[in-house]
Amino acid sequence: MASFLSLIPSFLLSVLIFSGAVVARGDVLELGDVDFDYLAAEHETMLVKFYAPWCGHCKKLAPDFETAATRLKGTVPLAKVDCTASPDTCGRFGVTGYPTLKIFRNGEDSSSYDGPRSAGFFSGPDSGQLAEFLKAASVMREHFRFAHTIDMTLGLKHGVDTERVLLFRPPRLSSKFEESVLRFTETITTHTLRRFIRDNIFGMCPHLTNENRDKLKGQDLLTAYYDLDYLQNPKGSNYWRNRVMKVGSQFASQGLSFAVANRRDFVDELEEEFGLGASDGGDLPFVTIRTRQGFKYTMREEFTRDGKSLERFLEDYFAGRLKRYIKSEPIPEKNKGPVKVVVAESFEEIVNDPEKDVLIEFYAPWCGHCKSLEPKYKELAEQLYSDPNIVIAKMDATANDVPQGFDVQGFPTIYFAQAGKKDQPKRYEGAHEVKDFIKYLKGEALHVPVVSGVREDL
Numbered sequence: 001m002a003s004f005l006s007l008i009p010s011f012l013l014s015v016l017i018f019s020g021a022v023v024a025r026g027d028v029l030e031l032g033d034v035d036f037d038y039l040a041a042e043h044e045t046m047l048v049k050f051y052a053p054w055c056g057h058c059k060k061l062a063p064d065f066e067t068a069a070t071r072l073k074g075t076v077p078l079a080k081v082d083c084t085a086s087p088d089t090c091g092r093f094g095v096t097g098y099p100t101l102k103i104f105r106n107g108e109d110s111s112s113y114d115g116p117r118s119a120g121f122f123s124g125p126d127s128g129q130l131a132e133f134l135k136a137a138s139v140m141r142e143h144f145r146f147a148h149t150i151d152m153t154l155g156l157k158h159g160v161d162t163e164r165v166l167l168f169r170p171p172r173l174s175s176k177f178e179e180s181v182l183r184f185t186e187t188i189t190t191h192t193l194r195r196f197i198r199d200n201i202f203g204m205c206p207h208l209t210n211e212n213r214d215k216l217k218g219q220d221l222l223t224a225y226y227d228l229d230y231l232q233n234p235k236g237s238n239y240w241r242n243r244v245m246k247v248g249s250q251f252a253s254q255g256l257s258f259a260v261a262n263r264r265d266f267v268d269e270l271e272e273e274f275g276l277g278a279s280d281g282g283d284l285p286f287v288t289i290r291t292r293q294g295f296k297y298t299m300r301e302e303f304t305r306d307g308k309s310l311e312r313f314l315e316d317y318f319a320g321r322l323k324r325y326i327k328s329e330p331i332p333e334k335n336k337g338p339v340k341v342v343v344a345e346s347f348e349e350i351v352n353d354p355e356k357d358v359l360i361e362f363y364a365p366w367c368g369h370c371k372s373l374e375p376k377y378k379e380l381a382e383q384l385y386s387d388p389n390i391v392i393a394k395m396d397a398t399a400n401d402v403p404q405g406f407d408v409q410g411f412p413t414i415y416f417a418q419a420g421k422k423d424q425p426k427r428y429e430g431a432h433e434v435k436d437f438i439k440y441l442k443g444e445a446l447h448v449p450v451v452s453g454v455r456e457d458l
Helices: 002-007 010-016 036-040 056-071 087-092 128-140 152-158 190-200 234-254 263-274 308-318 344-350 368-383 434-444
Strands: 029-031 045-051 078-082 100-105 117-121 145-149 164-168 181-184 221-226 257-262 286-290 296-298 339-341 357-363 390-396 413-417
Touching: 029 036, 036 078, 045 056, 056 078, 117 152, 128 145, 128 190, 145 152, 152 164, 164 190, 181 190, 221 234, 221 263, 234 257, 234 308, 257 263, 263 286, 263 296, 286 308, 339 368, 344 390, 357 368, 357 434, 368 390, 368 434, 413 434
Parallel strands: 029 078, 045 078, 117 145, 221 257, 339 390, 357 390
Antiparallel strands: 045 100, 117 164, 164 181, 221 286, 286 296, 357 413
């Protein structure tokens, strides 16, 4: 029963926690290779049990599953698939053990839920805190799993003898370096519970995936990438995670977050953003840091099993001794043309020169609009070539890191960095004719522009 409850979604948990009556069988839909796809697609949400008739755990689960199906009949259907009779369906959805429970939405696999869960223990159905808990759960249940009970004796094994909300972290991420169950101690409201979950959901070292990456990457984050696979090799996956956590716990108060990730899920990003190939590191993790400002660092020393190399890397990071990793083309040996070629390594020197007004175009070699702009942009640069205080520049944004403060989402993107105000670059939004650029520079440049050798009055 406990294993079933740990996987079932929140709206089912609330029902089953009170289930005790014996009910008639027959409300569980039986699906197979022939009809699974079209029948599952008819339901907005469906819980499916994949099982084998000889499986002892499956037999133990069957009565509770039938009870849930009866209670939820007409609301959320429950179904089962015999994997010995329908191996194709079970194979398609990666079923490797029994029983496996999966949530399907409109016929699409939403995967077995293995994230954190919140559970509330309340004194009775009329509890005011229970009402607030249910309100919060209804708002957040698309992202988290919730359960509650009014049987306070169930909380005793967690040391709960009064109304309380607990956050249970995923069992696969259990570690001696942090608590697996956290207590919520504030008055329950949607706001306070949401904040509690937000601040604690990921724990000290979460599993970074493509699904949660945006939430995690809004912070200074160290990530260890290796062959992580919690389905096939949970022990091996936690071997390196535990070493990250052991070292990371020494730096926990310094504002850096930690994560582990399957390198195969991020091959393109690692190559594109950090210059790391799929074979780098071999069987050992390779480690990166990306700050919220976009600064990037890589640990070049081999990850040692005693964690000492990671410890040295972090000491150097916090001491400011690490050199940032910057994706950059080589600095051009010759750069005397009217349009200055900027690469990431020369950006600071050219664009952030405090004495120069700089107009810079971020382009992509394949961009048709950039190619159309090129002759006009070159003509603009030629007209201002004799002005020592204004620089017209360009940078291939596909081959070089774009610095913080320059938001490049499409091409061409043009920015103006005024002399003396390099921390306040302005996006150019005007037309792309030479006269329009010159008019803009007359209004924005600190220095009076010299056009074709003639100083223009403002």
